[in-house]
Amino acid sequence: MNEKGTTKSGNVRPAKTSGWRQSPAVRWLLMGLFVLLFYFSLSPHVIPETYDMTEGSVSEKDIKAPFQIKDEKATRQAEEEAAGRIEDIYSNVSLRNEQLVEQIMYRIEQLNADDQVTTENKIEIYRSEIPKKYGDHIDLFVKANLGKGTYSDSLLEEMSYVAKEQQYTIPEETFYKMPQLASDQLIEMRNVAKEIVRKLTIDPLRDAETARMQVAELVNGSSISHRTAREIVQELSRFSIMPNRFLDKEATDEARVQAKQNTPPVVIKEGDVIVKQGETITPELYKLLSDANLLQDKQHYWPQAGLLILSLMFVLVLYAYLHQSGSISGLKPKYSNAQLLMLWLIFLINIITIQIIALTQTDSAHYAGYLAPAALGAMLITLLLDMHLAVISSFIFAVMGSMILNTGQGHIFDFKYGFFFIVISLAAVFSIHRASQRSAILKAGIMVSLFGSLAVMVTLMMSEQMDRMPFIYSITFAFAGGLLTAVLVIGLMPFFEITFGILSALKLVELSNPNHPLLRKLLTETPGTYHHSVMVGNLSEAAAEAIGADGLLCRVGSFYHDIGKTKRPNYFIENQSNIENPHDSIDPKLSKSIIVAHARDGVDMLKGYNIPKPIRDIAEQHHGTTSLKFFYHKSLKQAQEAGVDPDFTEDDFRYPGPKAQSKEAAVVGIADCVEAAVRSLRNPTVDQVEAMINKIIKSRLDDNQYNECDLTLKELDRIAQSLKESIIGIFHSRIEYPEDVKTKE
Incomplete structure (x- = not known):
């Protein structure tokens, strides 16, 4: 091998x-x-269950959501409701109404100072120019801010429309009174009118009319004493007041879009019932089932x-x-x-x-x-x-x-x-x-x-x-x-x-308990075999661990490997204390039958106690098909002395096997043979122990005893080394070292 x-x-x-x-x-x-x-x-956690459903069919059972499903219809409805809760957004636009007052007063002062223009022409000019200045002021503001980003285009458009729609109409008689105003009166009127307009438009104002109703009170409380001047200031102030808070459609639409986006989706939670038993499948439910891939026509490849x-x-x-x-x-x-x-x-x-x-x-x-x-x-x-x-x-x-x-x-x-x-x-x-x-x-x-x-x-x-x-x-x-x-x-x-x-480690430890019935039987009926088995356990465990095999299995297997000897304990030499060897008086063939039977008897006993198969295999295989040479030669000698030809061969004196099928069985077999051989030596030396171990391993190797297990030559060397070290440790006091031998010589 x-x-x-x-x-x-x-x-x-x-x-x-x-x-x-x-x-x-x-x-x-x-x-x-x-x-x-x-x-x-x-x-079930990856592929959803599917159902054979069509629109208008009736569900035969509750259909539950296999995972969280978004309800599109309910989500859209929730988004619309959220958008509907957003009120119109109004934005303030500062139209600088004081500038309109300034322009009107400047035009009146300029025209009244021109003596070349008749009073009738002045009235006509006021009637045509002053109302037009309102719209021009708004248009100029829109043009100045259009595209600048300060106000949106839609807001400027809304402002222009609303402000022009709320334009105040100056009474006709006011235009007739304007040519009567003197320059010093106009200066005072300009300051009062600008202050009134500024004060009434400083706050947000959606309806200009509400502010215009306060003009008369403010004018009466002003410093202007001339009646005509007060009337004209009152009308021009009302004319110059415009709304400054307008509907911002773009901001409103954006806010509503944002509200829709911020609306959490309406979901059907995992495990919730989508369709109840007996419920009719509506188009909405069918679409929901389809979107959730719960219909059989939806493939889940x-x-x-x-x-x-x-x-x-x-x-x-x-x-x-x-x-x-x-x-x-x-x-x-x-x-x-x-x-x-x-x-x-x-x-x-x-x-x-x-x-x-x-x-x-x-x-x-x-x-x-x-x-x-x-x-x-x-x-x-x-x-x-x-x-x-x-x-x-x-x-x-x-x-x-x-x-x-x-x-x-x-x-x-x-x-x-x-x-x-x-x-x-x-x-x-x-x-x-x-x-x-x-x-x-x-x-x-x-x-x-x-x-x-x-x-x-x-x-x-x-x-x-x-x-x-x-x-x-x-x-x-x-x-x-x-x-x-x-x-x-x-x-x-x-x-x-x-x-x-x-055979778990836990089970093996339980089987190694000395209180196990078989081990108790081995100890009380065959104390020599028990001691031999314990020694073999120590040797085989170390050897098995040296080659990476199961050392604990070898130890426990060794405890039980010779349990069959309890049937005929006196026929085995380790138990023959102070008694005559019975093999001396019986036929060698009978002796052979008794010896080889202990392996088969051991297996039967182990089966009776439900000992696991790996241990039974060790008991059955630890001798393999080795030969009992002592009884073979004894029988051969008897035949020669009787002058008859032997009717047997060496194969008739072999164990029935099987050979070792595992490393553990082989290791126990080697340890069993080595322990018995070393025990037979009276004063062994280290060299004798080493030579004996190598001889036993080589003999079994030559006899093809390891052909059915996967032991390698390298592993056999490790086994030999481990056995040598273990035996020296166990029998330390009996083994003589080379120095001791030289001293005696």
């Missing part, structure tokens, strides 16, 4: 398969089951394709790890299809528990999702399979949990649950991976509770969702979820151990 495990002829011996457990077809079928599990677990790809990605991650680690590849894969099926069941159970918790979530109690025992799967995988596989699976659980427990609207994933799941899953993995007692599961559950509560607190603090009661409930549910995880793991562990014959 070389390092790849070849036979003497150089051919690679194919790995034995055990039916469906190693079948590649079954393995691919299980990968397909993983895809289906992921797809159908997540499809993209969500389905995306979910399928996501499921394949999950499986690809699992397969890539299992393949790269050699767990499902190579001549002797680490995991059989039975263990892959167990992994699938763990995923199924974990997803079901999360789905159940998701059913308890409501809008007001969304924090119920923190009760989900998401670390259940990671903890079971760590205990039953592999820590690194549990870490990989933790990320898959986190992604799936963030989708299943998602309460956010318009999002596929909910970050806070994804973060929560990955924290508690990793906390579970690192808390339980060295567990050796059932109580360690409860301790790991407490760690999950603590880290889960911390993760929830951190996410709530960062999102500033610090409402007192939801905050307390969230942390409480997270803490309770860790304890629930521990309870479920403790309850499920025996199911997986018994159903799949899995």
Whole structure:
């Protein structure tokens, strides 16, 4: 055998398969089951249910919104109502009415000072020019501000129209009185009129008439004493007063548009009933169902394709790890299809528990999702399979949990649950991976509770969702979820151990208890074999760990590997204390039958006590098909002495096997033989121990005892070195070192 495990002829011996457990077809079928599990677990949360509906048909059941849906019709109605609540916006426009007074007074003063113009002409000029100045003043203001940005064009247009519409009509007799005014009177009248106009237009004014009604009172209280002057000032002041607050259509429209934009959309919340049972499908309802993609004629190819790809990605991650680690590849894969099926069941159970918790979530109690025992799967995988596989699976659980427990609207994933799941899953993995007692599961559950509560607190603090009661409930549910995880793991562990014959570290530690009935039987009935088994356990555990095999399995398997000797304890040399060896007086063939029977008897006894198969395999395979040479040569000698030809061959004196199928069985077999050989030496030296170990390993190697397990030559060297170191440590006082030998010589 070389390092790849070849036979003497150089051919690679194919790995034995055990039916469906190693079948590649079954393995691919299980990968397909993983895809289906992921797809159908997540499809209700990604792909909405569709209904066969037409306009005018009657719904046979309540149709609920699978996610938050915007109600377009109700939203438009709400927007119109919001816009309708916006009142017309009025803006102030300063028309500088004092300038109009100044212009009129200046024209009167100029014209009255011209002696070349007759009174009749002056009256005619006043009658035509003064009313026109009102409109000219407005037009000039519009022209000066048009396009400047101070006032909108629509506002200037509205101002021009309203102001001109409210123009005051000066009485006819006023024009006849104007030529009578002297220059000094006009100066006084100008100041009084400007002050009155300024005072009455300083406040917002939509209707000029309300201000004009106050002119007479202000004029009477002025310094003007001449009656005619007061009358003219009164009329000109009324004429010069204009409205200064106008409807701003552009600002009003903009405000109404803004109100529509600020109106929150009317939505149908996830889980709300869109159509009640027995309700007729109106065109509005049909459009709503169509917009929500709830009709069967609406295809959902993209969500389905995306979910399928996501499921394949999950499986690809699992397969890539299992393949790269050699767990499902190579001549002797680490995991059989039975263990892959167990992994699938763990995923199924974990997803079901999360789905159940998701059913308890409501809008007001969304924090119920923190009760989900998401670390259940990671903890079971760590205990039953592999820590690194549990870490990989933790990320898959986190992604799936963030989708299943998602309460956010318009999002596929909910970050806070994804973060929560990955924290508690990793906390579970690192808390339980060295567990050796059932109580360690409860301790790991407490760690999950603590880290889960911390993760929830951190996410709530960062999102500033610090409402007192939801905050307390969230942390409480997270803490309770860790304890629930521990309870479920403790309850499920025996199911997986018994159903799949899995030997977890916890189970192995329980089986190594000296109070186990079989070990008690071994101790009381065969104390020599018991001591031998304990020594083999110490040797094999160290050797197995040296090559990366399961050291704990080797130790416990060693405790039970010779349990069959309890049927005929006196026929085995380690139990022959102060008694005659019975083999001296019986036929060698009978002796051979008694010796080789202990392996088969041990398997039967182990089955009777429901000891897991890996330990039974060690008991059955630790001798392989090795030869009992002592009895063979004894029988051969007897035949020669009797002068007859032997009717047997060496193969008739071999153990029935099978050969070692695992590294652990091979290691226990080597340790068993080495321990017995070293015990037979009276004063062994280090060189003798080393030579004996190498001789035993080489003898079994030459006898093809390792052809059916994947031990390499390099690993056999490590086993030899480990056994040498262990034996020197155990039998330190009996083994002579080379210096001691030289001294004696």
